Amino acid sequence: MRWLLLIAVFAAFVSADDKLNRNVILRGSYANSQLQFDKLKTGRVAFMGGSITQMNGYRPMVAAWLQKRFPKTKFDFINAGISSTCSTTGAFRLPSEVLAKGKIDLFFIEFAVNDDQDAGHTSRECVRGMEGIIRQARKAQPNMDIVVTHFVNPGMLEQLREGKIPLSMAAHEKVLKAYNVSTIFLAREVADRIDAGKLTWVVFGGTHPKPAGNAIAADMIGHLLDRAWSKPVASKTAPHALPWKPVDEGCYQRGHFLLPAASANEAWTWHEPDWKQIPGGFRSDPFAGKKLLTASLAGQEATVHFKGRALGAYVLAGPDAGVLEVNIDGGKWQRVDLYHRHSRGLHYPRTVMFAADLKTGAHTAKIRLSSKSNPLSKGTAARVLQFVVN
Numbered sequence: 001m002r003w004l005l006l007i008a009v010f011a012a013f014v015s016a017d018d019k020l021n022r023n024v025i026l027r028g029s030y031a032n033s034q035l036q037f038d039k040l041k042t043g044r045v046a047f048m049g050g051s052i053t054q055m056n057g058y059r060p061m062v063a064a065w066l067q068k069r070f071p072k073t074k075f076d077f078i079n080a081g082i083s084s085t086c087s088t089t090g091a092f093r094l095p096s097e098v099l100a101k102g103k104i105d106l107f108f109i110e111f112a113v114n115d116d117q118d119a120g121h122t123s124r125e126c127v128r129g130m131e132g133i134i135r136q137a138r139k140a141q142p143n144m145d146i147v148v149t150h151f152v153n154p155g156m157l158e159q160l161r162e163g164k165i166p167l168s169m170a171a172h173e174k175v176l177k178a179y180n181v182s183t184i185f186l187a188r189e190v191a192d193r194i195d196a197g198k199l200t201w202v203v204f205g206g207t208h209p210k211p212a213g214n215a216i217a218a219d220m221i222g223h224l225l226d227r228a229w230s231k232p233v234a235s236k237t238a239p240h241a242l243p244w245k246p247v248d249e250g251c252y253q254r255g256h257f258l259l260p261a262a263s264a265n266e267a268w269t270w271h272e273p274d275w276k277q278i279p280g281g282f283r284s285d286p287f288a289g290k291k292l293l294t295a296s297l298a299g300q301e302a303t304v305h306f307k308g309r310a311l312g313a314y315v316l317a318g319p320d321a322g323v324l325e326v327n328i329d330g331g332k333w334q335r336v337d338l339y340h341r342h343s344r345g346l347h348y349p350r351t352v353m354f355a356a357d358l359k360t361g362a363h364t365a366k367i368r369l370s371s372k373s374n375p376l377s378k379g380t381a382a383r384v385l386q387f388v389v390n
């Protein structure tokens with residue numbers, strides 16, 4: 001109830017503000033979810049993103065808003081937010097962590113901040129990750145309604161206040177326009193309100209917003225859906241159009257996990273690490289109890305057989321993260337540094353790509369640990385949660 005009150009307060013505060021409309025960008029139809037929630041009285045709603053989604057923030061506020069709007073509907077809400085992860089990781093974990101849950105009626109996505117500050121992606125990688133999620137979702141479930149929200153960090157806010165669109169948001173917008181997916185441009189809304197003297201960064205709450213900041217996001221989502229659902233309820237569902245040609249042919253539209261167990265040998269062990277004995281912080285949610293493919297000595301080699309155009313690894317990279325050397329189909333050995341700037345005190349979840357533009361078909365990769373690690377690393381370890389294949 002406290003969240004709903006906050007949303008109501010902020011809705012009353014900005015309802016007459018013309019600037020809100022330019023940041024609530026309605027594209028396409030949301031008739032499918034409206035029919036499901038209003039007439040069929042059941043609904044499955046998924047949220048995917050980084051820590052902004054995983055945390056107790058806008059996600060439960062939106063869930064509460066939906067339940068209030070459709071009080072007789074039985075909802076299933078899925079929290080597929082994982083701190084630190086980017087849209088690349090999202091594209092590969094979508095099948096197992098969202099689509100496997102059943103028919104999704106409404107899907108909320110946020111990755112602008114993590115593609116910027118965590119992954120440091122190029123525009124190409126931002127497109128490939130976001131398009132991988134949306135194209136894969138729409139191919140698997142054509143009736144799925146989707147909303148993408150752009151959250152904000154200090155660097156992005158500064159760019160927006162200078163009239164610039166941050167790289168990750170611009171790249172994501174290319175995809176959203178192509179697939180006719182709506183945008184909640186929360187980042188620009190925050191910049192607009194700060195410039196108008198109606199909000200401060202402190203009140204908003206920072207990169208991980210306070211309740212007041214999350215209430216703004218939830219209110220904007222409610223504003224968009226109220227507009228989308230203002231028409232009479234449709235009599236039947238209709239599939240969303242899927243562009244024949246992707247924005248990027250190399251997008252991760254067929255991304256999925258490949259369990260590393262088959263690559264285990266005497267050198268590379270498939271087991272649950274004893275995290276209490278390994279220096280560095282560890283997030284029990286969602287990684288506790290999971291087996292990983294691990295190795296720690298230079299020169300130790302493993303083999304990965306896969307089919308597709310791309311291969312990488314979803315890893316936990318801690319203070320002792322090493323450098324992998326990767327050889328695909330007998331080609332040149334390439335070095336892939338697992339260490340991240342946040343690895344110093346944390347076993348940091350990240351996806352590193354080994355190759356992304358291979359010929360479609362069967363491939364064999366060899367991986368081994370290099371004797372030379374990142375200068376900031378304290379070891380030569382590799383801990384692989386999943387291999388990722390497109």
